[in-house]
Amino acid sequence: MIAIAARSTLRHGRSSFTLDIDFASEASRLVLFGASGSGKTLTLQMIAGLARPDSGRIVLDDSVLFDSTSGIDLPPQQRGVGYLFQQYALFPHMSLRENLAFALRSRYGLVASLSDFFAEKTRCFPEVNAVMERLEIAYLADRLPNQLSGGQKQRAALARALLTKPRVLLLDEPFAALDPxxxxxxxxxxxxxxxxxxxxxxxxxxxxxxxxxxxxxxxLYSRGRILRMERDFHNRRLFAQDTLSCLADLAEAEDDHARPHGFDDV
Amino acid sequence: MLQEISLFPVLLSLKVASFSTLAALVLGVGAARLLARKRSAASSVLDVLCTLPMVLPPTVLGYYLILLFGRSGLLGPAMQSMGLQLMFSWQGAVTAATVVIFPLVYRSARAALEQVDVSLEQAARTLGAPEWKVFFYVTLPLASRSILSGAMLAFARGMGEFGATLMIAGNIPGKTKTLALAIYDAFQAGNDELASMLVLVTSAICATILVAAERLLGRRHA
Structure with a gap:
């Protein structure tokens, strides 16, 4: 499904962070796991076109999204990738319905946008109603994001990302902001x-x-590199506790001193 | 005594401030969009250039404008052939005020645009929105209140523009004599009653605008 090779160095004052990854996966569900600051979000942003590797190549299914040697760098608008942001990134000035409709309207050109602007604000899209029904948020359609709970926001953001019919959905710590x-x-x-x-x-x-x-x-990510790649992980059903202890071992081997680079959000 | 007071300077000042605020809004927000979140050397130079009118004496700005738009200036002859005469006209006063208040709009717009959560703009991009749409549908609406309050400060400043206006538009009664110029004239002529009257009017208008701007910003923090 995805093949990615990417190198990128971020500088922040005198400290720097280097991401250097090279992996491919044919699984339909790939999880990138690691401590914060190990380069997971940066990887996701590179796939979505929101961050640019210094060099490398990113291939999704059969289409090349980025290739530094042949100068290919598709803008995020053309990558066909859905992105669920950690803090959901719902537009605070639009109602839930408008947030979802934005996903369908976003591709309108200038003329269609203007005619849309002067048309009725409440114009409905059947797809928007359908996905709201499915995710049980239809009754919240006219609320603003700050009037929604965490779980409702997440469902809204998920619905919005899926409305563009993406080829792959990228999820950035989807449950981290929710209570246990x-x-x-x-x-x-x-x-x-x-x-x-x-x-x-x-x-x-x-x-x-x-x-x-x-x-x-x-x-498995650690300090900007892939420590290990596990295939067919779900068949092995490594339990959470094992993962934790395994992680602790890895951390001891790899991260025995404090992270020097100071990047928390990569 | 009341017959002596012509409303013309008040109306002219309002007109000049309105037009120059509109022009500074378009130019200032445009420049802010170009330079927001840029950290290159070229953008720092442009940032200094955009802020410079705030610290330069208005007479210096007026001089630059004369070099540009004067009868023998760089653009003057070309504009004259198109029927545009900035020198000694109210349009000249608008030009002068626009340059003076531009930094106020630019700086508040740049700060406001940079305050908008990047992930909202990124979300719009991944949803397929082209850059112009990201700006007009997401960034600008979220920054609009701060930009508007900056524009109101600019309007208040534009109401009282004196130095650059005097150099470009002159001080022609009934044509380019704005409030600030009328006050100076009245004071010079020893007409203290008229001067203090105009001073009060100007203060009242500017204070009203400042209160409104404060309200506008205050609501966001509430």
């Missing part, structure tokens, strides 16, 4: 929903429970 009880429920219902949609996904997380639930293939 809700997290268990949302994890299960998202698993069901995404299976039903049949959409391939790449998820990053530092929660072993997410690995148990979602990982077909698993990439």
């Amino acid at each position: 009880l809700l997290r268990i429920r949302m994890r299960r219902s998202m698993d069901d929903f995404l299976k039903e949609c049949g959409i391939p996904l790449i998820m990053i997380t530092h929660d072993p429970e997410d690995v148990d639930m979602f990982a077909d293939d698993l990439a």
Whole structure:
């Protein structure tokens, strides 16, 4: 499904962070697992076209998204990739319905946008209503994002990302912002929903429970590199506790001194 | 005494401030969009250039404008052939005020645009929105309140523009004599009553605008 080779060095004052990864996965569910600051989000942003590697090549299915040697760098608008942001990134000035409709309107040209602007604001798209019904957020359609709970926001952001019919869904720590009880429920219902949609996904997380639930293939990140690539992980069903202790070993071997580079959000 | 007071300077100042605020809004927000979140050497130079009118004496700005738009200036002859005469006209006063208040709009717009959460713009991009749409549908609406309050400060400043206006548009009664110029004239002529009247009017207008701008910003923080 995805093949990525990328090198990138970020500088921040006198410290720097280098990402150097090279892996491929044919699994329909790939989980990138590692401590924060190990380069997982940066990888996701590179796939989506939101960050640019210094050099490398990114191939999704059969299409080349980025290739530094032949100068290919598709803009995020043309990558056909859905992105679920950690803090959901719902537009705070639009109602839930408008947020979802933006996904369909975004491709309108100038003329269509202007005629849309002067048309009725409440114009409905059947697709928007359908996905709101499916995710049980239809009754919240006219609320603003700050009037929604964490779980509702997440479902709204998920619905919005899927409306563009992406080839792959990228999820950045999808459950990290939820409280623990809700997290268990949302994890299960998202698993069901995404299976039903049949959409391939790449998820990053530092929660072993997410690995148990979602990982077909698993990439272990540490300090900007892939420490290990595990295939067919779900068949082995490594439990969360094992993952944790395994992680602790890895951390001891790899990260025995404090992270020097000071990047928390890569 | 009341008959002596012509409303013309007040209306002219309002007109000049309105037009120059509109022009500074378009130019200032445009420049802010180009330079926001850029950290290159070229953008730092442009940033200094955009801020310079705030610290330069208005007479210096007026001089630069004369070099540009004067009868023998760089662009003057070309503009004259198109029927545009900036020197000694109200349009000249608008030009002068626009340059003086431009940094106020530019700086508040740049700060406001940079405050918008990057992930919202990135989300719009991954949803397929082209850059112009990201800007007009996401970034600008979220920054609009701060930009508007910056524009109101600019309007208030434009109401009282004196130095650059005097050099470009002169001080022609009934044509380019704005409030600030009328006050200076009245004071010079020893007409203290008229001067203090105009001073009060100007203060009241500017204070009203400042209160409104403060309200506008205050609501966001509430």
